[in-house]
Amino acid sequence: MSAHEDNHAHEAHDDHGHHHHKETFVTKYIFSQDHKMIAKQYLITGTIMGVIGVLMSMMFRMQIAWPEEPNVLFEALLGKWAPEGVMDADIYLALVTIHGTIMVFFVLTAGLSGTFSNLLIPLQIGARDMASGFLNMVSYWLFFLSSVIMVISLFVEAGPAAAGWTIYPPLSALPMAQGGSGMGMTLWLVSMAIFIASSLLGSLNYIVTVINLRTKGMSMTRLPLTIWAFFITAVIGVISFPVLLSAALLLIMDRSFGTSFFLSDIFIQGEVLHYQGGSPVLFEHLFWFLGHPEVYIVILPAMGLVSEIMASNSRKPIFGYRAMIASILAIAFLSTIVWGHHMFISGMNPFLGSVFTFTTLLIAIPSAVKAFNWITTLWKGNLQMNPAMLFSIGFVSTFITGGLTGIILGDSALDINVHDTYFVVAHFHLVMGISALYGMFAGIYHWYPKMFGRMLNKNLGYIHFWITAVCAYGVFFPMHFIGMAGLPRRYYTNSNFPLFDDLANVNVIITIFALVGGVVQIIYLYNFFSSIFYGKKAVQNPWKSTTLEWTTPVEHMHGNWPGDIPHVYRWAYDYSKPGHDVDFVPQNIPLKEGEEELQH
Amino acid sequence: MTTLLTIIVLIFILVAIWQIVKIFDLAQAKNENSQVATDKDNTINAYLMMGFLAFIYIITIVCFVKWGDLPLMSNSASEHGPKIDNLMIISMVLIFFVQTVTQFLLHYFAYKYKGEKGKKALFFADNNKLEFIWTIIPVIVLAGLIIYGLNTWINIMGVDESEDPLIVELYAQQFNWKARYGGDDNTLGKANVRLIDIDRANILGVDEADPNAQDDVITTELHLPVGKPVLFKMRSQDVLHSAYMPHFRAQMNCVPGMITQFGFTPTVTTAEMRQTQEIVDKVKNINKIRVEKSKDLVANGGEALEPYEFDYLLLCNKICGKSHYNMQMKIIVETQEEYDAWIKEQKTFKASMTNEAEVETLIEVTTTEVAETVTQ
Numbered sequence: 001m002s003a004h005e006d007n008h009a010h011e012a013h014d015d016h017g018h019h020h021h022k023e024t025f026v027t028k029y030i031f032s033q034d035h036k037m038i039a040k041q042y043l044i045t046g047t048i049m050g051v052i053g054v055l056m057s058m059m060f061r062m063q064i065a066w067p068e069e070p071n072v073l074f075e076a077l078l079g080k081w082a083p084e085g086v087m088d089a090d091i092y093l094a095l096v097t098i099h100g101t102i103m104v105f106f107v108l109t110a111g112l113s114g115t116f117s118n119l120l121i122p123l124q125i126g127a128r129d130m131a132s133g134f135l136n137m138v139s140y141w142l143f144f145l146s147s148v149i150m151v152i153s154l155f156v157e158a159g160p161a162a163a164g165w166t167i168y169p170p171l172s173a174l175p176m177a178q179g180g181s182g183m184g185m186t187l188w189l190v191s192m193a194i195f196i197a198s199s200l201l202g203s204l205n206y207i208v209t210v211i212n213l214r215t216k217g218m219s220m221t222r223l224p225l226t227i228w229a230f231f232i233t234a235v236i237g238v239i240s241f242p243v244l245l246s247a248a249l250l251l252i253m254d255r256s257f258g259t260s261f262f263l264s265d266i267f268i269q270g271e272v273l274h275y276q277g278g279s280p281v282l283f284e285h286l287f288w289f290l291g292h293p294e295v296y297i298v299i300l301p302a303m304g305l306v307s308e309i310m311a312s313n314s315r316k317p318i319f320g321y322r323a324m325i326a327s328i329l330a331i332a333f334l335s336t337i338v339w340g341h342h343m344f345i346s347g348m349n350p351f352l353g354s355v356f357t358f359t360t361l362l363i364a365i366p367s368a369v370k371a372f373n374w375i376t377t378l379w380k381g382n383l384q385m386n387p388a389m390l391f392s393i394g395f396v397s398t399f400i401t402g403g404l405t406g407i408i409l410g411d412s413a414l415d416i417n418v419h420d421t422y423f424v425v426a427h428f429h430l431v432m433g434i435s436a437l438y439g440m441f442a443g444i445y446h447w448y449p450k451m452f453g454r455m456l457n458k459n460l461g462y463i464h465f466w467i468t469a470v471c472a473y474g475v476f477f478p479m480h481f482i483g484m485a486g487l488p489r490r491y492y493t494n495s496n497f498p499l500f501d502d503l504a505n506v507n508v509i510i511t512i513f514a515l516v517g518g519v520v521q522i523i524y525l526y527n528f529f530s531s532i533f534y535g536k537k538a539v540q541n542p543w544k545s546t547t548l549e550w551t552t553p554v555e556h557m558h559g560n561w562p563g564d565i566p567h568v569y570r571w572a573y574d575y576s577k578p579g580h581d582v583d584f585v586p587q588n589i590p591l592k593e594g595e596e597e598l599q600h
Numbered sequence: 601m602t603t604l605l606t607i608i609v610l611i612f613i614l615v616a617i618w619q620i621v622k623i624f625d626l627a628q629a630k631n632e633n634s635q636v637a638t639d640k641d642n643t644i645n646a647y648l649m650m651g652f653l654a655f656i657y658i659i660t661i662v663c664f665v666k667w668g669d670l671p672l673m674s675n676s677a678s679e680h681g682p683k684i685d686n687l688m689i690i691s692m693v694l695i696f697f698v699q700t701v702t703q704f705l706l707h708y709f710a711y712k713y714k715g716e717k718g719k720k721a722l723f724f725a726d727n728n729k730l731e732f733i734w735t736i737i738p739v740i741v742l743a744g745l746i747i748y749g750l751n752t753w754i755n756i757m758g759v760d761e762s763e764d765p766l767i768v769e770l771y772a773q774q775f776n777w778k779a780r781y782g783g784d785d786n787t788l789g790k791a792n793v794r795l796i797d798i799d800r801a802n803i804l805g806v807d808e809a810d811p812n813a814q815d816d817v818i819t820t821e822l823h824l825p826v827g828k829p830v831l832f833k834m835r836s837q838d839v840l841h842s843a844y845m846p847h848f849r850a851q852m853n854c855v856p857g858m859i860t861q862f863g864f865t866p867t868v869t870t871a872e873m874r875q876t877q878e879i880v881d882k883v884k885n886i887n888k889i890r891v892e893k894s895k896d897l898v899a900n901g902g903e904a905l906e907p908y909e910f911d912y913l914l915l916c917n918k919i920c921g922k923s924h925y926n927m928q929m930k931i932i933v934e935t936q937e938e939y940d941a942w943i944k945e946q947k948t949f950k951a952s953m954t955n956e957a958e959v960e961t962l963i964e965v966t967t968t969e970v971a972e973t974v975t976q
Binding site for chain 2: 072073075076079089090093163164168169170171174177178179263264265266267268270272275277278279280281314315316317318319320321322323345346347350353354357358361362364365368369371372373374375376378379380381382383384385386389390393396397400401404405407408411412413414416417418419420421455456457458459460462466469470473474477478480481482484485486488490491492493494496497498499501502503504506519522523526527530535536542543573575576577578583598
């Protein structure tokens with residue numbers, strides 16, 4: 001019960017606070033401690049980073065399709081890195097590296113989790129704000145700082161980091177191995193270290209808030225699945241991000257102070273280096289100890305958003321609420337013991353490979369349960385095809401398509417052959433790139449009214465979804481096949497291998513889909529930015545949802561609810577419950593006399 | 601100047617698209633008074649869902665018909681290859697079965713249960729039996745796959761020294777490969793990058809004092825006798841590389857500071873492989889493409905491409921720097937006689953060293969200085 005008392009204490013303090021503080025432009029829009037503003041800051045920063053990341057992918061896709069051909073775009077955008085419009089091999093690798101880094105960390109971790117955890121945790125659990133508004137603000141500004149440093153790193157003399165987003169040493173450790181491993185890599189590491197600090201502050205805040213600040217009646221088993229997903233994501237983040245920080249720090253030591261954590265016996269550019277006794281394999285372990293949970297840090301929030309949106313738009317309870325929570329927990333647990341499947345052929349003991357194959361394939365079980373539960377949620381529903389719903393269905397579709405090929409990659413014997421080919425690229429883009437992006441879009445379309453008090457244009461949303469959906473499959477489906485033909489990833493051009501000449505036309509097709517898919521995002525950007533000012537005014541509960549965020553006023557206010565915080569009497573999924581006139585019963589409506597609560 | 605123009609044109613194009621979207625937006629603003637899906641929206645999108653299902657099926661079929669000739673699923677040239685290929689095919693069949701069924705259910709439900717005003721959804725929150733079924737089915741299927749997969753993996757990775765495999769070192773550096781054979785004694789001499797002496801052509805850092813090293817043979821082409829097990833010992837001198845030999849279903853990273861290994865038995869000689877129908881067709885197709893490309897090149901004053909002839913290849917498959925995309929070595933699988941004749945022609949390590957006179961003095965220095973760091 002102490003949790004609830006704390007909450008009231010917090011309330012009282014807050015009411016007190018907001019009568020006396022006068023909000024200035026700076027405290028309202030810039031150094032805001034309000035979770036809703038911070039969510040918007042995360043979203044807009046993430047969007048800008050996303051535009052940069054997508055532009056990069058469009059450029060290197062053009063290089064792959066039309067290798068070494070002069071391109072005015074390259075000349076204009078890459079400058080000295082594209083003499084006479086021909087892309088340089090170094091900058092190709094840099095584009096691939098920074099694209100990966102930006103999309104995984106800045107867009108799909110901070111942009112997705114940062115936005116929706118901040119927006120929804122206090123609103124859906126019934127809290128006035130995050131446990132610590134100040135830490136929350138610091139978390140955003142650290143993220144902003146790391147974004148700025150990452151962008152600055154694009155402009156350094158010898159080029160940005162170019163060792164792949166996994167930055168395996170020695171390539172990333174030795175400036176003489178690659179231009180990008182000089183100042184570019186230093187900035188990359190500094191940026192990531194700050195990013196990790198930001199992520200940890202955010203995660204701790206989310207965990208504390210969910211545990212302590214739930215409103216009266218909001219037991220853990222009445223939480224919407226979004227909150228469960230954000231909560232467990234934060235836990236995984238707290239467990240695994242520090243390990244990447246340690247890896248980054250040790251790499252900085254190796255690079256700058258001559259230690260040998262990851263380096264040994266190196267002869268490069270005509271000289272023997274002093275490094276002795278380190279191992280790059282150690283770095284791989286440390287990196288993937290974060291790197292694999294990271295893909296679940298990316299996908300779990302998307303799963304949470306999709307579960308919530310699907311239930312609301314199907315006008316049906318999410319099927320198997322308890323199984324959904326159990327599968328989130330199972331995925332979270334397994335995610336921390338499967339990292340070795342990225343390293344089957346790294347030179348580690350093959351016995352370890354066996355263990356990791358076993359644990360990896362187990363993840364398919366909770367994933368399958370989730371997919372079947374989503375499909376069953378649609379069954380006999382009354383589906384409202386809002387853009388958010390389309391993106392949610394799209395999410396399940398790409399998650400299945402991409403997830404299934406994981407059965408091949410997780411199998412060490414099969415991985416020997418498709419490791420680091422385009423098959424891998426296709427797999428992870430579908431299962432955690434496109435899927436998480438769909439989850440993010442679904443969330444934006446669904447909660448835009450809550451964020452900005454206005455509606456997005458639905459017809460633009462439909463066009464955005466359908467073209468994106470076709471392009472996503474058009475890009476990544478054929479990519480499996482060039483991977484199964486043995487084409488390695490991260491090749492600047494394939495023209496030195498006549499063996500792969502018959503795949504050149506596939507690459508052209510993929511690139512055309514990628515370019516179209518990239519350009520149509522302008523529709524979304526237009527919709528997003530113009531609706532902030534000109535969108536139709538939103539009503540309080542446009543989607544007729546049950547969760548608490550829709551009981552707050554449309555106009556944002558500090559503290560979220562004008563009066564008392566609503567109490568909660570039921571779970572989040574009372575849609576189309578028999579015995580009620582309307583097809584949704586919000587969580588703050590007390591049970592009718594004789595009404596049975598579905599206790600889960 | 602062109603840069604500026606390009607940027608301006610680019611900005612104009614973006615603004616144009618933005619304006620078109622805006623016109624669309626404004627044109628329909630009047631007759632729409634709700635941004636929430638109506639029954640009409642539900643119906644249109646429900647049909648589009650079925651259309652999208654058809655699109656997924658079509659793209660699957662097109663991909664298989666056009667690019668379904670997958671070298672990594674057929675045509676393996678090593679003893680363990682067919683085991684991997686079988687496992688791959690089983691996994692693929694399973695995946696496509698599940699993919700076809702689940703995508704159908706997802707999109708069909710999205711179509712079938714489209715929203716209508718006044719309709720009420722079924723309040724169906726839970727069914728333990730159903731959930732048990734779709735937990736237990738993946739458990740059983742995956743148990744089968746795990747057992748089969750691990751069996752294959754252990755089989756491949758287990759090195760059987762009793763078979764007396766041919767020992768070959770694969771040596772990676774930015775951006776080329778070398779192979780080192782053990783010579784008559786089939787034993788590699790000790791080596792460490794600290795022993796590299798470019799001036800005296802000891803490019804692999806082989807220990808000159810090691811008696812096993814004297815008959816080692818260093819080559820830039822990898823020749824393998826057919827039917828004989830070969831055990832590769834991988835080394836790298838600078839950054840991570842990965843020795844990828846797709847035709848043999850073989851791959852292992854080369855890691856500075858340690859020796860990794862991978863063994864297999866080649867079963868088809870290069871000459872035989874060139875004769876197989878699949879490769880004949882593939883080469884023909886590739887050469888057709890190359891002739892077309894050459895026409896363009898010649899028209900632009902360039903040189904025509906050489907016709908392609910099939911060869912096994914060793915590719916670098918771990919990002920290793922600027923010329924990663926061109927780090928390859930030809931692999932030639934031949935009969936034992938051809939191999940014996942070839943290896944006889946190669947210089948031994950001892951013979952390939954320059955400045956024989958200086959060797960004696962250097963040996964003393966190097967052995968004392970680096971005795972501890974030498975690895976094998």
